[in-house]
Amino acid sequence: MLKIGVLGLGNIAQKAYLPVFSGIQDQAEFYLSSRNETKLKSLQAKYRFPHVTTNMDELLEVGLDAVFIHTPTATHYTIIKKFLTAGINVYVDKPVSEDLLEVDELYKLAEQHDVQLTAGFNRRFAPYNQQIRQITGKQLITVEKTRVSAHQPVQEAIYDLFIHVVDTALFLANITTFKPTEANFSYQINADAAGILTNCSMTLKLDGLTVLAKMNMQSGVDHETATIESSKGIATVTDLETLTKDSASGQLSSSLAGWTPMLTRRGFEPLINEFIHSLSDRAYDNPVSPASSVLSHQLCQLMLDGTVS
Template identity: 35%
Template sequence: MKIACVGLGDIAEKAYLPVLGTRADTELLLCTRNPATLDRLGAQYHVPPERLHTTLDGVLAARPDAVLVHAATAAHAELVTRLVEAGVPTYVDKPLAYELKESRRLVDLAEERGVPLMVGFNRRHAPGYAQCLEHPRDLIVLQKNRHGLPERARTFVLDDFVHVVDTLRFLVPGTPDEVRVHARASEDGLLSHVVLQLAGPGFTALGIMNRVSGSTEEVLEVSGQDSKRVVRDLAEITDHRGQPTVRRRGDWTPVARQRGIEQCVEAFLGAVASGTPLSARDALETHELCERVVLAAEEAGARS
């Protein structure tokens, strides 16, 4: 398969290229506007000059079988629109777009054209989180904190908290009938922390992000029926049933596999190769819930 990676920033270089660059069944194309980055990564992954591109036009002219978009969020809508209109199966880093109306338009366009579109919510594929589906989940608490990074509500939520929102949607054992949002913003409109509560028959889920925390961490707790599972930084799993039992990531387990990136890529490329339909309709529900969080956070900022 001829696979293009559009946008060669930090996430592409750290997470996706190590996966794509080692696949024997993949002919890799690279695209970025930065010639120095293009040459460096082309050399690192032995991509010949004719498969290195500085424009999307060049990528489309090469007729790729699929494209993975890792450009800045602000560029997603334009890039995905062009790819879908060209009939190219597309994988895009979360979120689809900053504005909900644009995300809806992209999902509708892909479905109208019959073009596979997938949003990269890798935590659904991370083993530590996916295995929690086998655990009682009466109460779910996910904290994803950072140090010294308050931000405007829309970028805070769509670029980062979106992972928490989607993971809660993935793990809740039913359909929530109650949604609550609490947010705190400073007088200059920067959001410092947000709490999302989802509740339904027999379960409650809390998603928490503090961007002025004392540390960068991600901790998931699921509990029920006198048992609890804690997943720390997607790598360490502790089961509590009286005495705790700890499992850690194996020394030889790649980080991309631990974080679900490898599995995301495999799911996308496998669906493309087999002709299995892919829709971003469920991912759109995450974007819609994120919009509720953004509006609540902006209201909190207006009251500050």
């Protein structure tokens, strides 16, 4: 049976990961770690995980096959490096790091130690995003995220939120390699006087295809859409829950069945399952390829640097 560590038990771990882990304890033994002993014991009792520790280093001594890292972004580099160097596969929440040099270094380190580094880009695995990605003859892809009234510094917002928008757009366009130039890549960042992001956008131009990613932090509504326009019509996924197809013959709308688990609808459960399958069967590739993950980080960093190489 696989041995899998879980490091960090904050909001994302509790909402998106522990419920999935609790249902697959016949496939893996989970070892939870948090410095908050009260929280640790409470979650152990709730989900009946047998192994817990307040000492992260103890996870290095139990023969883990992999570790899920759900700690703050600022801690990612040091923690990921420690586990990769120990020969342990790593799954980490996005972003891998807010430093592109660290991102590159960590993926190279994973390759050197013949282990996986997987970034948690769950929206790739949302069922409707998977479905519209198969559309042929794509002409225009637009992925948009809006918030009611969010206030985050530019870099934090780009790496915390906009990277998901960028990654989803690249995924839908089947782009894993891209050399940005002044002719094929442009972006816009608007911030207030205090450096708080108000809105941003990114545009990629390829042969016959334009890819647009955009985000408005103060739109008055929480919303997320992904739209693909082709010669056959327009397909739009709204909030990962609804798919609308417009064509010359009319409009068709569908929603995921109510019994479809929320973590499946949002792509978390499929991604977790694919990662775990890849551990036990090397025929499975890394579910989030290193090249595609690095590209999402790279394009976000180019926006922040204000340069195109």
